[in-house]
Amino acid sequence: MTATTSNVTIETTKPPKLEVIGMTKRFGNMTALDNVSITLKPGTFHALLGENGAGKSTLVKCIMGFYTADSGKVLINQQPQKITSPRDAHKYGIGMVYQHFTSIPAMTVAENLVLSCLEGPNIINWDAEYDRLLLFMNSAPFHLDLHTPIYQLAAGQKQKLEILKQLYLKSRILILDEPTSVLTPQEADEILGLLREEVIAEKLSVLMISHKFREVTAFADEVTVLRKGKLAGYGTIKNLSVSDMAEMMMGEKSESQPVEKQATVAKVPVLEIRNLHTNKDNGLVGISGVNLVVHAGEIVGIAGVSGNGQKELVEVLAGQRAATAGEILVNGENYKATRAEMYKHQIFSLPEEPLKNACVPNMSVAENLALRTFDRPPQAVGSWLLINQVIRQVAQGLIQQFSIKTPSPETPIVNLSGGNVQRTVLARELSSEKVKLLIAANPCFGLDFSAVSFIHDQIVDARNRGVAILLVSEDLDEILKIADRVLVLSEGKFFYESAIVDADVVEIGKRMAGH
Numbered sequence: 001m002t003a004t005t006s007n008v009t010i011e012t013t014k015p016p017k018l019e020v021i022g023m024t025k026r027f028g029n030m031t032a033l034d035n036v037s038i039t040l041k042p043g044t045f046h047a048l049l050g051e052n053g054a055g056k057s058t059l060v061k062c063i064m065g066f067y068t069a070d071s072g073k074v075l076i077n078q079q080p081q082k083i084t085s086p087r088d089a090h091k092y093g094i095g096m097v098y099q100h101f102t103s104i105p106a107m108t109v110a111e112n113l114v115l116s117c118l119e120g121p122n123i124i125n126w127d128a129e130y131d132r133l134l135l136f137m138n139s140a141p142f143h144l145d146l147h148t149p150i151y152q153l154a155a156g157q158k159q160k161l162e163i164l165k166q167l168y169l170k171s172r173i174l175i176l177d178e179p180t181s182v183l184t185p186q187e188a189d190e191i192l193g194l195l196r197e198e199v200i201a202e203k204l205s206v207l208m209i210s211h212k213f214r215e216v217t218a219f220a221d222e223v224t225v226l227r228k229g230k231l232a233g234y235g236t237i238k239n240l241s242v243s244d245m246a247e248m249m250m251g252e253k254s255e256s257q258p259v260e261k262q263a264t265v266a267k268v269p270v271l272e273i274r275n276l277h278t279n280k281d282n283g284l285v286g287i288s289g290v291n292l293v294v295h296a297g298e299i300v301g302i303a304g305v306s307g308n309g310q311k312e313l314v315e316v317l318a319g320q321r322a323a324t325a326g327e328i329l330v331n332g333e334n335y336k337a338t339r340a341e342m343y344k345h346q347i348f349s350l351p352e353e354p355l356k357n358a359c360v361p362n363m364s365v366a367e368n369l370a371l372r373t374f375d376r377p378p379q380a381v382g383s384w385l386l387i388n389q390v391i392r393q394v395a396q397g398l399i400q401q402f403s404i405k406t407p408s409p410e411t412p413i414v415n416l417s418g419g420n421v422q423r424t425v426l427a428r429e430l431s432s433e434k435v436k437l438l439i440a441a442n443p444c445f446g447l448d449f450s451a452v453s454f455i456h457d458q459i460v461d462a463r464n465r466g467v468a469i470l471l472v473s474e475d476l477d478e479i480l481k482i483a484d485r486v487l488v489l490s491e492g493k494f495f496y497e498s499a500i501v502d503a504d505v506v507e508i509g510k511r512m513a514g515h
């Protein structure tokens, strides 16, 4: 039996030097990347910063050969190379790890690793593959049991596997696109710390897109900053403060004061969840007998790693999934999450993956902004004659107010950067004056720091006005910063509850990790 797995290697002692020179990429009339140069020195941990829509993903997609740049060069160890596909990039030792996991849940760690290397139809000699895998695992920075199926791994372990796949492919340059967004703070520090050790040992170079200054200052050596598609700055981390980096990103020092939380008045329950149960798509238990009350003027944070029932809880509340048992009350009335009930009680929601769950991807930004109100005046006469001019005007106001970066209100929303899709949905859901209950799932996922503080201010402001807010978030720092109370959701149940002022972060981290 034979097995052919990838044998491509760049046999140098250090990782290769990667230089991008004068790279430009246009989408129609829009210049997403404008004459950008960046150097990734061998054995360095380099952060790539920039606000939403600055061109970070476009740059790394051009390096990886997903996109063909309009102009510019890529040099590997001083030699110009043409990279026209990720497979090409692998030949030069460059691999990319995405925000979302790409492993196949029903297959084991070993099977996923072997699959990532297969180059065509093959007959696999599993004995030989296991020998190779064991050898590889012994020298790898992370260790995973080869026989465990992916669906049994925690988020941190899945992210480790994504990195291991690239190392198994012999990638010496790792490009990481916001690698810690689905991890607990402890998991993020562990993974970045281990990668940093590989970098210090000059086994790897890392180019990491991040919005988290804490991680950039803790783990990176150098930083390149993009602003509006152009190179805005470059420097050594030890010589730069967070406010220097923020200034490079935004073009000015950001001194805005966060909205202060005001003392709230009487505790009127708005949302009451009693003994709620629901299943996941695969029929397994999603939520198992949870009880919760969210009061007017209160932010209740639900911490936890994704996949522990958060999605199912939010979907039941948004009318996208049926409860199998239990009851939900809003303002003391039975609530089944119909569109009419949501309108009556002025319930708004910000779901996860907004492009998929809260947008019509091929419709324009203006049309997506109008999805809640298109059939009501002033955007419609009666409920059928839509006034496009008003829809456009409303959209222009929201685009400005929420700083949505879009070539025009008519641009299909699918063409916006991830962060700007998020802003569009937030603009639509948060701009209603009447909102009484807000259900927000990871509202700042993928947003840059100024957008995050803007959104946090909006949420705190809503709370101060008496809105009841259920904040389901994988970002514990976010919950600790703006929530009044925190609960941890793990395997469909609440395991911890505390007022934020008394919250024990270590205990929360343990509960999030399922201990």
Ligand SMILES: Nc1ncnc2c1ncn2[C@@H]1O[C@H](COP(=O)(O)OP(=O)(O)OP(=O)(O)O)[C@@H](O)[C@H]1O
Pocket (backbone or CB within 6 Å): 027, 030, 031, 032, 050, 051, 052, 053, 054, 055, 056, 057, 058, 059, 405, 415, 416, 417, 418, 419, 420, 446, 448
């Ligand atoms: N396929 C595409 N078609 C048209 N425009 C695009 C396409 N991909 C990206 N853009 C535009 O290019 C610009 C840069 O987007 P990019 O995704 O590189 O930003 P980013 O810095 O990675 O942002 P984020 O932090 O939000 O992920 C944005 O204005 C985006 O709308």
